[in-house]
Amino acid sequence: MIGRAVSGDRKALARIMTEIELGNEKISESLIGMLRGSSIVGITGFPGTGKSTIISRLAMEMIKRGQKVGVLCIDPSSPFSGGSVLGDRVRMSELGRQSGSFIRSVPTSGKNGGLGYFTVDLANALDVAGYSTIFIETVGAGQDEIEIHNIADVVVMVTVPNLGDEIQAIKAGIMEVADIFVVNKADIGPADEKVMELLALNASGNMPEVIKTVATRGEGISYLASAIEGYLQKDSRTRQEMIKSRLKQLVRYHIEYRLDRYLEGRDFEAMVNELLSGKGISEVISQAASELTK
Numbered sequence: 001m002i003g004r005a006v007s008g009d010r011k012a013l014a015r016i017m018t019e020i021e022l023g024n025e026k027i028s029e030s031l032i033g034m035l036r037g038s039s040i041v042g043i044t045g046f047p048g049t050g051k052s053t054i055i056s057r058l059a060m061e062m063i064k065r066g067q068k069v070g071v072l073c074i075d076p077s078s079p080f081s082g083g084s085v086l087g088d089r090v091r092m093s094e095l096g097r098q099s100g101s102f103i104r105s106v107p108t109s110g111k112n113g114g115l116g117y118f119t120v121d122l123a124n125a126l127d128v129a130g131y132s133t134i135f136i137e138t139v140g141a142g143q144d145e146i147e148i149h150n151i152a153d154v155v156v157m158v159t160v161p162n163l164g165d166e167i168q169a170i171k172a173g174i175m176e177v178a179d180i181f182v183v184n185k186a187d188i189g190p191a192d193e194k195v196m197e198l199l200a201l202n203a204s205g206n207m208p209e210v211i212k213t214v215a216t217r218g219e220g221i222s223y224l225a226s227a228i229e230g231y232l233q234k235d236s237r238t239r240q241e242m243i244k245s246r247l248k249q250l251v252r253y254h255i256e257y258r259l260d261r262y263l264e265g266r267d268f269e270a271m272v273n274e275l276l277s278g279k280g281i282s283e284v285i286s287q288a289a290s291e292l293t294k
Ligand SMILES: Nc1nc2c(ncn2[C@@H]2O[C@H](COP(=O)(O)OP(=O)(O)OP(=O)(O)O)[C@@H](O)[C@H]2O)c(=O)[nH]1
Pocket: 045, 046, 047, 048, 049, 050, 051, 052, 053, 054, 076, 077, 078, 079, 084, 085, 087, 088, 139, 184, 185, 186, 187, 188, 213, 214, 215, 216, 217
């Protein structure tokens, strides 16, 4: 099945992804040895800031530049799931029909926060199938930013003019994980003010580039595509190092998956009784750990 996906069979790729989401570790494992080292671009930001619109435009731009583009949309509310206005859906389905792209929604159901247990495995599947640029869209809500930072080679944080509260969130830590800022919807408000505001947040450190866009009209998109490419080119890490950092997150996710499944529905009574009867905490935990790897 993997061989067929590598040679461009989209149905085989979709089947592989479904197997991954069902927890088929054999598939996840086989992919690891075959990774080509695609670039992973994280796109994060508050709901409705225009992430999906930006991705659909960026993807078309990247395809024009000779890339094959994969898109993973984490817990989408729009428009990959069809939750948005018609225009977006039409644009996204245009992208979906392009042979150079593959779009997949990733439900996070069951996982407590973060990006979903199998996001890295799904990105690996796209990588192995030859998608050279992989976008991961995630709604910025704290934990997600840290995780996307661990997985992606470059993180783009999307904001819009007139969204004041979000500056607080940015101050509170998103700053460290954003490599490029986008002020989208420059047509609806004081975008230049927003750009200045962002630049002022970090007078001393390595300020990420701030780019204005009007995604619905495609304005600023080619510039953003070049900024992303430029950032990736400047990165001094080797491909192998980049692959390793996303695999570290893969290992974490697989541990979390097993742990969460193990803990699900458990009332801990047996463990508590063992503690009461004098067993040590680490003894009780090691017993649980040995069950995790069964
Ligand atoms: N005026 C204007 N509207 C835009 C622009 N970019 C996106 N929009 C609109 O903003 C709305 C939300 O866009 P999406 O691309 O779905 O935003 P999102 O960040 O992916 O939203 P979620 O996935 O729900 O978090 C849609 O109605 C878009 O048409 C822009 O540059 N200007």
